[in-house]
Amino acid sequence: MVRPLIEKSLVARPTAASEARKHLAAIADKVPPEKFDDLRLLVSELVTNSVKYSGKGMGDAVLVGFAVKMEPGRLRVEVADAGKGFQKHVTPMRPDQQSGWGLKIVDQLSDRWGVDARNGSGSTVWFEIDL
Numbered sequence: 001m002v003r004p005l006i007e008k009s010l011v012a013r014p015t016a017a018s019e020a021r022k023h024l025a026a027i028a029d030k031v032p033p034e035k036f037d038d039l040r041l042l043v044s045e046l047v048t049n050s051v052k053y054s055g056k057g058m059g060d061a062v063l064v065g066f067a068v069k070m071e072p073g074r075l076r077v078e079v080a081d082a083g084k085g086f087q088k089h090v091t092p093m094r095p096d097q098q099s100g101w102g103l104k105i106v107d108q109l110s111d112r113w114g115v116d117a118r119n120g121s122g123s124t125v126w127f128e129i130d131l
Contacts, residue, residue, distance in 0.1 A: 002076075004067040005030070010047065012054055012062035012081070017047040020066050030070060035129055038109045039075065045102040046079040046125050054081030054122075065124075073131055074111070080124040 006023050010016040020043050024036075031039055043066075050064040065080035106113050110127035117123045 002069045002071050004069050006066070006068040008066045010064045010066055012051045012064050014051070016051050016064055017044040020044070020047045023066070024068070027068060027070070031075060031129075032131060035075075035131065039077070039129060042106055042109055042127055042129075043077055043079075045105050046077070046127070049102055049125070050079050050081040050083070054083035070131075074128050075131055076126060076128045078124050078126040080118075080122060082122040 005027050008020070008023055010019055021040050024040060024043060028036060047064060047066060054062055054064065062082065065078070067078045067080075069076045069078070106127055109129075111130045113125070113127035115123055115125050
């Protein structure tokens with residue numbers, strides 16, 4: 001098993017995506033510069049979705065797990081929460097659509113992504129970027 005380079009529990013609040021991006025600074029020298037901006041955007045999208053969908057109304061008691069792992073030739077990010085999860089799919093988008101672009105962005109910028117449910121105890125959304 002690959003040990004995470006970054007492993008944090010973030011409080012599910014509006015600043016969580018920003019906090020996650022700040023933690024990425026610790027690995028900036030390990031990721032090609034042309035991939036680092038994509039990494040930051042993808043992390044923002046998944047953490048924001050976790051905050052939005054992982055236990056509304058529970059305030060600061062809700063945590064979002066955030067882990068970054070590096071394996072030979074690839075970087076894997078996992079964002080876990082207590083939400084019920086969802087089936088992996090990307091719906092068609094309209095150019096005038098104001099929201100709902102997050103998973104489309106993940107689908108376009110990552111090399112692989114998926115959703116792993118944990119038998120009623122939450123889910124993990126992950127993506128990988130080839131290095």
